[in-house]
Structure formats: structure tokens, C-alpha cells
Amino acid sequence: MFNFSILKSKFNNVNMINNGKIVVNSELVQVLDYLKNTPEFDFDMLTSIIAVDLKDKIELINQLMSSVTSETLSVSYYTDNFTVPTVTNIYKSSNFDECEIFDLFGVEFVGNENLKRLFMPENWIGHPLLKSYVQNDERLVWND
16 A cells, blocks of 8 residues: 655655645656655556646656556656656656657657657647647648
8 A cells, every 4th residue: 555654754845636646846756766666665667657738837647556566656747847857767668658748748858868759740840739739721741
């Protein structure tokens, strides 16, 4: 069973929203590293990173799972400047999700050396999953 008090004693910037979700206000990398490498938690798998456009900021939800206990935990982090530290040094599986979020939402993952567009062409202007994105009527040319 997830013991929030242990995490809270180590990081003051962490808040519990409900039994399955915590919010990290800063030190995202340190919190995720602690959750992965501390035996009391052992969240050794990152199953996905989800981005949500809240108009004035982006919420990034890191879905964690322990292969030992089968517990899951959502760790949310908010950014209003579209810049977040990468977690690829903790969870290698985060690379695809970070590239996808970069491509479709425009969030820059600082420290990710493999950050690139996955779905949109390199010359595409904008990020189509942002609520502020305005689609023009030009036809897409995939192979220039």
C-alpha cells in the first residue's frame, strides 16, 4: 500500500489529490527517482506520460506502476512555460511519450537528446493538440 507520509517527509512540494494521484510542484526528476529506487515504493515502470492542455498551462501525468506490488500511481506536474526536465535518465520508456508530447503539444523536455517530431512533418508549424492551435486550410505535403 502506497505510504504518502514517507514521500511527504522527503519532499515538501508533493501533495496528495486522492489515493491514486499526487501533484509535484517542483523537483519532478528527484521525486520520480525516489519513487523508483526506494524499496518502500518500487515504482519501477513508467507506463505512459499523458499531456492535458488546460489553456493556461499543461498538465503532464506520469503513470507509474510497481512490478512487485502491481500498485499504480499518477504523478502530475504542471508547466506554464512549456519546459520540463526529461525523465529519460530514470525511465528509458519515457522517450517515445516525450517525443509525442513535444510534437503534438510543444512541450520541450530539457535534457532529452532524442527529442524530435514523430507524427507531424519536420516543417509543420504549430502543435495540433493545443487548444490554441488554429488549423489552416493548406494541404499537407508529407514528402518534400
